[in-house]
Amino acid sequence: MQILTQLIYSGIALGMIYAVIAFGYQLTFATSDTLNFGQGDALMLGALVGLTLVGLGLNYWLMIPLVCVFGALQGAVVERIGVRPAIKIKSEFGWIMSTIALGIIFKNVAENVWGRDDLKFPSPLPESPLKFLGANVLPMEILVVVGALLMMLAVEFFNRKTIYGKAVVATFNDRDAAKLMGINTGLVITFSYALSSLTAAFAGVLIAPLTLTGATMGAVLGLKAFAVAIIGGLTSGMGIVVGGIILGIAETTTGFYLSTGYKDVPGLVLLLIVLAFKPAGLFGKTAIKKV
Amino acid sequence: MKFSARWITATALAAASFAATAADPIKIGVSGPFTGGSSSMGVSMRDGVRLAAQEINKNGGVLGRQILLVERDDEAKNERGVQIAQELINREKVVATVGFINTGVALAAQRFYQDAKIPVMNNVATGSVITQQFKDAPDNYVFRNAAHDSIQAPMIVEEAITRRGFKKVAILADSTNYGQLGRADLEKALELKGVKPVAVEKFNIKDVDMTAQLLKAKEAGAEAILTYGIGPELAQIANGMTKLGWKVPMVGSWTLSMANYIDNAGPGGEGARMPQTFIQEPTTPKRQSFIINYLKTFNPKNARIDSPVSAAQGYDSVYLLAAAIKQAGSTEGPKVKAALEDLKAPVEGVVTTYSKPFSKGDHEAITANIPVFGEVKGQRVVYAYPDDFKKASEVRVKDPNAKGALTATKK
Numbered sequence: 001m002q003i004l005t006q007l008i009y010s011g012i013a014l015g016m017i018y019a020v021i022a023f024g025y026q027l028t029f030a031t032s033d034t035l036n037f038g039q040g041d042a043l044m045l046g047a048l049v050g051l052t053l054v055g056l057g058l059n060y061w062l063m064i065p066l067v068c069v070f071g072a073l074q075g076a077v078v079e080r081i082g083v084r085p086a087i088k089i090k091s092e093f094g095w096i097m098s099t100i101a102l103g104i105i106f107k108n109v110a111e112n113v114w115g116r117d118d119l120k121f122p123s124p125l126p127e128s129p130l131k132f133l134g135a136n137v138l139p140m141e142i143l144v145v146v147g148a149l150l151m152m153l154a155v156e157f158f159n160r161k162t163i164y165g166k167a168v169v170a171t172f173n174d175r176d177a178a179k180l181m182g183i184n185t186g187l188v189i190t191f192s193y194a195l196s197s198l199t200a201a202f203a204g205v206l207i208a209p210l211t212l213t214g215a216t217m218g219a220v221l222g223l224k225a226f227a228v229a230i231i232g233g234l235t236s237g238m239g240i241v242v243g244g245i246i247l248g249i250a251e252t253t254t255g256f257y258l259s260t261g262y263k264d265v266p267g268l269v270l271l272l273i274v275l276a277f278k279p280a281g282l283f284g285k286t287a288i289k290k291v
Numbered sequence: 292m293k294f295s296a297r298w299i300t301a302t303a304l305a306a307a308s309f310a311a312t313a314a315d316p317i318k319i320g321v322s323g324p325f326t327g328g329s330s331s332m333g334v335s336m337r338d339g340v341r342l343a344a345q346e347i348n349k350n351g352g353v354l355g356r357q358i359l360l361v362e363r364d365d366e367a368k369n370e371r372g373v374q375i376a377q378e379l380i381n382r383e384k385v386v387a388t389v390g391f392i393n394t395g396v397a398l399a400a401q402r403f404y405q406d407a408k409i410p411v412m413n414n415v416a417t418g419s420v421i422t423q424q425f426k427d428a429p430d431n432y433v434f435r436n437a438a439h440d441s442i443q444a445p446m447i448v449e450e451a452i453t454r455r456g457f458k459k460v461a462i463l464a465d466s467t468n469y470g471q472l473g474r475a476d477l478e479k480a481l482e483l484k485g486v487k488p489v490a491v492e493k494f495n496i497k498d499v500d501m502t503a504q505l506l507k508a509k510e511a512g513a514e515a516i517l518t519y520g521i522g523p524e525l526a527q528i529a530n531g532m533t534k535l536g537w538k539v540p541m542v543g544s545w546t547l548s549m550a551n552y553i554d555n556a557g558p559g560g561e562g563a564r565m566p567q568t569f570i571q572e573p574t575t576p577k578r579q580s581f582i583i584n585y586l587k588t589f590n591p592k593n594a595r596i597d598s599p600v601s602a603a604q605g606y607d608s609v610y611l612l613a614a615a616i617k618q619a620g621s622t623e624g625p626k627v628k629a630a631l632e633d634l635k636a637p638v639e640g641v642v643t644t645y646s647k648p649f650s651k652g653d654h655e656a657i658t659a660n661i662p663v664f665g666e667v668k669g670q671r672v673v674y675a676y677p678d679d680f681k682k683a684s685e686v687r688v689k690d691p692n693a694k695g696a697l698t699a700t701k702k
Binding site: 003006007010013014017111115116117118119120127128129131136137138210211212214216217219220221251252253254255256259260261263264 | 326327330331466492493494495497499500502503504506507510522523526527533534535536551554555557559
């Protein structure tokens with residue numbers, strides 16, 4: 001039992017790492033039907049900028065808002081350069097290539113600025129584990145789970161309760177109608193990209209003390225997060241959390257009970273099953289696309 | 292038309308006469324990962340190579356010619372290694388190549404050198420099969436001056452089972468060529484001791500969570516963990532143990548000495564032990580001058596060479612090649628290769644003094660008696676046993692009959 005608890009804890013912590021990244025996919029999809037495939041790289045940039053700031057002697061907690069500002073700017077740049085031209089000409093796929101391209105550019109820049117070696121991110125919390133219900137958790141893991149949930153709640157609250165959030169929702173529901181109602185949809189889309197990269201950068205500094213920090217950290221995590229977004233549903237914040245936890249626990253338990261050589265398989269099999277039977281994801285709303 | 296033909300002939304003649312002048316440099320290729328997870332080995336190796344080339348050039352070069360290094364970053368990727376091999380051979384026309392950190396890259400790339408009859412000196416990659424790849428060919432152009440896995444695996448097992456008396460051990464290896472070939476060697480070496488590992492687990496490069504692997508080892512009652520992987524993931528293993536509150540000794544391949552393991556694992560990484568051909572201690576005059584010059588030239592962080600073993604082996608590999616070119620009196624591949632197989636004068640290196648390091652049938656310069664055990668202590672690698680440290684000034688030379696190596700088999 002203790003083993004299973006430990007596996008579930010680690011699975012949840014791992015799953016929340018995926019979920020915070022996947023949440024960023026959901027944010028931009030919600031407004032513009034586009035995804036930032038450079039999400040993993042936004043995360044990596046956030047973590048590395050955070051590391052530099054901490055290296056300059058800044059306190060971890062004070063550094064977070066600065067990294068968020070950086071993330072928001074970075075996201076806005078991605079939208080202006082990569083996505084807006086594609087949306088303007090109503091290109092279906094232009095944004096895919098341009099966000100991937102920007103992601104690669106960011107990665108190369110990071111390699112030149114910070115090198116390609118993995119660096120250690122000093123942990124703001126004690127690194128000795130806590131005992132909880134018979135299994136061990138790191139304080140940092142708790143911070144990731146709590147931080148991720150708070151961030152998602154804040155964004156959900158913003159979308160549902162504030163006037164600006166309503167503009168975001170309206171843009172998602174019908175971009176043209178929203179425009180006719182006087183909503184500056186272009187600005188809303190830029191804003192959603194800024195918000196999405198902000199969450200990614202925040203996620204980066206949140207998880208960096210647990211993973212290692214380096215220019216290549218985004219690639220694997222970004223891909224896993226994409227799987228989470230598909231499983232949970234690209235339109236549902238709740239689905240992302242559940243999808244992340246499912247994938248995380250699937251990985252740790254398969255690793256233990258089956259074989260560590262196959263630990264990535266069940267999550268991906270699940271992905272295929274979801275795509276076959278519920279293409280909008282476990283919690284996604286099935287949208288009817290009128291042609 | 293006539294004019295241009297004559298012009299081409301003239302240029303060709305000029306080029307030919309230029310090529311014949313003794314002053315043009317001897318090009319030696321350097322292939323290794325200078326970026327990425329294995330870069331602490333690659334960069335240290337390259338710096339060792341540079342240091343040796345500088346010294347040789349300062350003393351008049353080889354055959355009156357200067358050594359020119361052609362360095363390429365293979366990014367630890369097999370396909371990059373292949374491209375670089377072709378570029379170095381066909382465009383740069385190198386005389387020989389030193390390097391290769393990653394076993395997979397070495398295996399993929401060195402066949403081009405074999406076909407082109409250009410010697411390759413593997414100075415870091417340790418996969419047992421590397422020098423066996425072309426064993427059956429009439430001429431084998433692949434040499435090595437690193438401790439191969441068939442030496443390291445039995446050393447690790449000897450340390451864990453015999454010296455420290457662990458009865459139950461778990462193996463954790465990464466899923467690359469390096470990790471999996473090493474795992475096979477470890478299992479073979481354990482079998483010779485009549486021990487079966489209680490758990491054999493795998494992890495991928497960039498994995499961030501090792502809970503499942505470690506819990507399996509813990510549940511199986513492992514008293515020690517034997518590792519085959521590279522720095523960042525090894526650090527995640529040490530961090531994972533801290534998290535589970537379960538601490539057993541780590542004994543593993545020489546990569547546990549990598550700076551990115553030591554730095555990323557922090558206090559949790561202390562005590563890990565691994566076979567080393569060189570430890571950053573000035574135990575002989577040669578080693579002392581090497582360490583001083585290295586620190587002066589490259590100025591690494593905290594006066595700690597990122598990967599002392601790679602730096603020392605990189606340095607030695609150039610001296611071995613230079614000695615062979617000098618003895619051959621030529622830069623032609625087959626002649627250099629023949630000279631390497633029959634080096635007349637001993638070569639004094641940092642790791643050891645190489646007297647007759649290679650022969651026709653034996654392309655391994657390092658034998659089982661040369662490496663010692665290192666231990667991570669106070670964020671650097673030190674001698675694990677005081678006795679080894681005391682006797683370190685007696686240079687351990689190659690002993691072809693040294694016991695302890697697995698009999699290498701071609702796979």
